[in-house]
Amino acid sequence: MVKLSPYILVLVLLAVPSLSYDYIVVGEHAAASDIFAASNLATALNSKPAGRFYPNLGITAMGDAYQFRETGNMLEGSENISHVKDVITSKELYALRNGTFSSDSGDFVYTQKVLLREGGYGTFDYATDIPTDDDSIPRSYFVFPSGQKLYKYILSFPKPLRAKSDANNSYRLNIMDNEISLMGKRFRIIDAEHPAKDHLKLTLLEEEKHATISEGESISFEINSSVYNVSLLALDDANRQAKFIINGKWSSSIPKGGTYSVDTSLYLHVKEIIQNEASDGRDFAEIVLSSRKIVLEDANISNSSAVNSVWYVNGEKISDTDAQIVGTDQGLVDNGETIISDIEASFTPRDTYFVSEKQKLSDILLDRESIFLKGFDFLFLGSAYAANPLEAIVLNPMGKYQYNLDLQNKNGDFLQIPLFYADHGQGTASDDFERFGDSNNDLVVEESRQISQNDYFIVTSDSYEGQTAARGITHLFRYKGQNNISKTLRFEDVATGVKLESSYINTTSYINLDSERYLVNVTTGNKNGNISVDLNNDKSIDSGDEALIVTMFGSVIKLDTTFYDRLEFTTKDLEFGIFSHLLEVYVPYGSTLAYDTMRISVGNESHGYADIVDLERCLSGNPVSQAAILDAVCYPTFTSTLKFMLKYGNLNLYIGTDEYGSYITHYKNTADPDNASIYTTQQQLETVLFLTAGEVGIANGIQKGNVSVITDSASLGMNASFISVGGPCANKLTAKVMGIEAGCEIKFGNRSIVRDYYYTTVIAGFTAEQTKEAAEEFEG
Numbered sequence: 080m081v082k083l084s085p086y087i088l089v090l091v092l093l094a095v096p097s098l099s100y101d102y103i104v105v106g107e108h109a110a111a112s113d114i115f116a117a118s119n120l121a122t123a124l125n126s127k128p129a130g131r132f133y134p135n136l137g138i139t140a141m142g143d144a145y146q147f148r149e150t151g152n153m154l155e156g157s158e159n160i161s162h163v164k165d166v167i168t169s170k171e172l173y174a175l176r177n178g179t180f181s182s183d184s185g186d187f188v189y190t191q192k193v194l195l196r197e198g199g200y201g202t203f204d205y206a207t208d209i210p211t212d213d214d215s216i217p218r219s220y221f222v223f224p225s226g227q228k229l230y231k232y233i234l235s236f237p238k239p240l241r242a243k244s245d246a247n248n249s250y251r252l253n254i255m256d257n258e259i260s261l262m263g264k265r266f267r268i269i270d271a272e273h274p275a276k277d278h279l280k281l282t283l284l285e286e287e288k289h290a291t292i293s294e295g296e297s298i299s300f301e302i303n304s305s306v307y308n309v310s311l312l313a314l315d316d317a318n319r320q321a322k323f324i325i326n327g328k329w330s331s332s333i334p335k336g337g338t339y340s341v342d343t344s345l346y347l348h349v350k351e352i353i354q355n356e357a358s359d360g361r362d363f364a365e366i367v368l369s370s371r372k373i374v375l376e377d378a379n380i381s382n383s384s385a386v387n388s389v390w391y392v393n394g395e396k397i398s399d400t401d402a403q404i405v406g407t408d409q410g411l412v413d414n415g416e417t418i419i420s421d422i423e424a425s426f427t428p429r430d431t432y433f434v435s436e437k438q439k440l441s442d443i444l445l446d447r448e449s450i451f452l453k454g455f456d457f458l459f460l461g462s463a464y465a466a467n468p469l470e471a472i473v474l475n476p477m478g479k480y481q482y483n484l485d486l487q488n489k490n491g492d493f494l495q496i497p498l499f500y501a502d503h504g505q506g507t508a509s510d511d512f513e514r515f516g517d518s519n520n521d522l523v524v525e526e527s528r529q530i531s532q533n534d535y536f537i538v539t540s541d542s543y544e545g546q547t548a549a550r551g552i553t554h555l556f557r558y559k560g561q562n563n564i565s566k567t568l569r570f571e572d573v574a575t576g577v578k579l580e581s582s583y584i585n586t587t588s589y590i591n592l593d594s595e596r597y598l599v600n601v602t603t604g605n606k607n608g609n610i611s612v613d614l615n616n617d618k619s620i621d622s623g624d625e626a627l628i629v630t631m632f633g634s635v636i637k638l639d640t641t642f643y644d645r646l647e648f649t650t651k652d653l654e655f656g657i658f659s660h661l662l663e664v665y666v667p668y669g670s671t672l673a674y675d676t677m678r679i680s681v682g683n684e685s686h687g688y689a690d691i692v693d694l695e696r697c698l699s700g701n702p703v704s705q706a707a708i709l710d711a712v713c714y715p716t717f718t719s720t721l722k723f724m725l726k727y728g729n730l731n732l733y734i735g736t737d738e739y740g741s742y743i744t745h746y747k748n749t750a751d752p753d754n755a756s757i758y759t760t761q762q763q764l765e766t767v768l769f770l771t772a773g774e775v776g777i778a779n780g781i782q783k784g785n786v787s788v789i790t791d792s793a794s795l796g797m798n799a800s801f802i803s804v805g806g807p808c809a810n811k812l813t814a815k816v817m818g819i820e821a822g823c824e825i826k827f828g829n830r831s832i833v834r835d836y837y838y839t840t841v842i843a844g845f846t847a848e849q850t851k852e853a854a855e856e857f858e859g
Contacts, residue, residue: 147163405419
């Protein structure tokens with residue numbers, strides 16, 4: 080038989096992340112203190128991991144990423160993400176850091192957070208069209224179900240943003256041409272329309288490229304893998320207008336603050352037109368290039384719901400996400416005040432999305448813009464056992480007519496339990512399976528049945544709490560008879576070979592084992608006399624009580640004592656119960672009364688020998704109404720609508736799995752009885768899901784930084800990420816990144832900054848001392 084590995088997490092190296100750096104760049108004529116600061120910074124970065132190392136997974140995530148895992152609380156199979164973490168702030172995702180919005184009305188600090196809802200869970204379930212063929216191993220998916228809200232993004236102004244309307248400008252607000260950083264992306268507000276009271280329409284451009292271009296100059300830009308050649312053809316100083324040639328096409332005259340659309344893939348915004356007083360007389364323009372124009376319109380900002388709001392990306396309406404502005408408004412009054420307290424966006428998928436291993440949600444969305452502003456994403460790496468040992472439970476054919484159940488108990492003893500036996504109607508003509516055991520002796524698991532000499536029986540020290548709560552040690556005994564003169568009973572522990580004797584008084588005796596006392600009733604006081612045993616150790620012998628089998632790792636096996644042809648395997652407690660998208664009446668909840676069961680049934684095949692005839696998966700859970708707990712019925716769901724056992728390649732081998740991470744294999748023989756094995760883990764399988772912002776890299780092991788200090792920025796690769804040290808007057812790269820390649824003293828001013836620009840961090844000061852202080856701040 081083919082030896083298979085469980086569904087171990089396989090990691091993939093993704094794109095170069097934005098928060099790890101390849102270079103530190105200083106100006107060619109940098110001050111000595113700039114070079115010293117850059118060298119110290121490189122030493123510090125190279126001595127630290129290039130990202131966050133996750134010991135439980137053995138991987139490093141490089142970039143802005145948060146794994147859904149908290150101390151003592153991992154993301155389990157079928158568990159919703161909000162059960163692990165329901166609020167994401169800058170502590171988890173750097174892109175959600177606080178910011179300051181500056182306008183003519185003042186400076187306004189804002190906060191960002193993401194509230195997670197009941198809209199995503201890991202699963203091994205398969206929709207009828209996923210996968211489309213049976214020739215694949217079952218694997219995990221992360222499911223984002225249709226109609227269930229996934230998240231709510233909230234940008235809040237603790238001190239509400241105040242804006243003024245201008246009657247001379249169609250009551251537009253005085254927040255135009257200002258920047259705001261949302262989820263790590265810089266946007267410029269190019270229009271702030273105010274059509275009516277409580278009605279706002281904000282137009283934003285994502286600042287993907289920002290540059291200063293002189294009259295007659297040409298610059299090339301790459302945006303979304305497309306190259307754009309932009310030439311400043313002419314400037315009209317008097318009318319404050321500029322005309323450009325973009326990839327050979329002339330633009331119209333664009334005024335300061337105006338935006339020209341080449342098509343829906345490129346927007347050019349003229350931020351500033353500056354007259355050059357130098358002798359060459361060439362004026363220049365400060366421009367912003369973008370591939371994404373966002374229009375956010377809310378016809379009633381005083382309404383806290385999103386029923387009056389709509390938003391567009393490049394002219395297309397986005398349906399899955401409700402975005403809104405929350406505030407108050409004085410109306411269409413000259414210098415009237417509009418107050419904005421929040422900007423919110425909620426995403427509810429219109430379809431159910433199955434994200435495969437190593438995929439992102441955005442990879443399969445019908446509309447990738449549905450994730451608000453494409454500010455973050457959900458990356459599913461798969462499921463991981465994380466150094467989690469396996470145990471095997473094997474249903475092993477013994478000849479043509481018998482199956483043994485092989486497993487280990489909590490003591491590590493190896494039990495070979497004679498289980499299913501086909502007697503070919505010896506007892507009841509119409510029934511081939513009438514008892515457990517082998518051809519000569521019974522296996523007794525019911526307290527209502529008498530145990531005869533040489534019969535097998537099972538006891539479990541704690542099995543009376545139910546199918547998902549049994550905790551005890553299971554032993555397989557054999558009753559070897561009694562001595563009615565010395566009034567002693569004789570037993571054998573089949574796994575260890577240990578012989579036990581117990582005396583009885585009248586009809587009462589006890590088996591002493593594992594600090595437990597199992598009650599025994601002597602039914603017939605002679606050498607071959609029968610006995611009854613408290614098999615489940617609840618201190619009484621009761622009709623209807625049965626022994627449950629507890630495995631080494633604590634999973635539970637329940638035997639069918641009605642038809643003696645079936646077993647049900649259930650893993651340990653599922654913390655949040657069971658969720659299946661096909662069982663719409665069930666939701667995850669915290670109760671051990673929910674279980675996920677794999678069922679194996681045997682029968683006689685047409686050729687006459689015993690064989691495995693059916694494998695099912697059964698779920699029990701809690702109705703949405705919470706009115707009742709269904710704890711006694713196992714619902715088979717993986718039949719025609721959902722495949723449980725999938726074929727492995729061209730072999731006669733089928734595999735299925737449950738939400739705990741246990742999996743079952745069924746090898747179909749053509750001339751002999753089949754065999755089946757269940758493999759389960761000591762701890763529940765972990766669902767490995769990240770919330771990410773920007774580009775994120777995943778690599779095995781601890782990844783160290785490898786940052787070089789260079790002075791020649793021309794040697795930078797196209798996708799290199801770097802830190803530029805030094806102000807725009809001293810470092811041409813800083814000037815280029817910040818878009819202030821001319822007039823640096825006036826535009827930059829007497830200050831110091833540490834600021835992110837996409838794949839770049841700028842550490843700059845007006846003086847060398849200020850740059851040094853900024854670098855030390857960043858290093859700390």
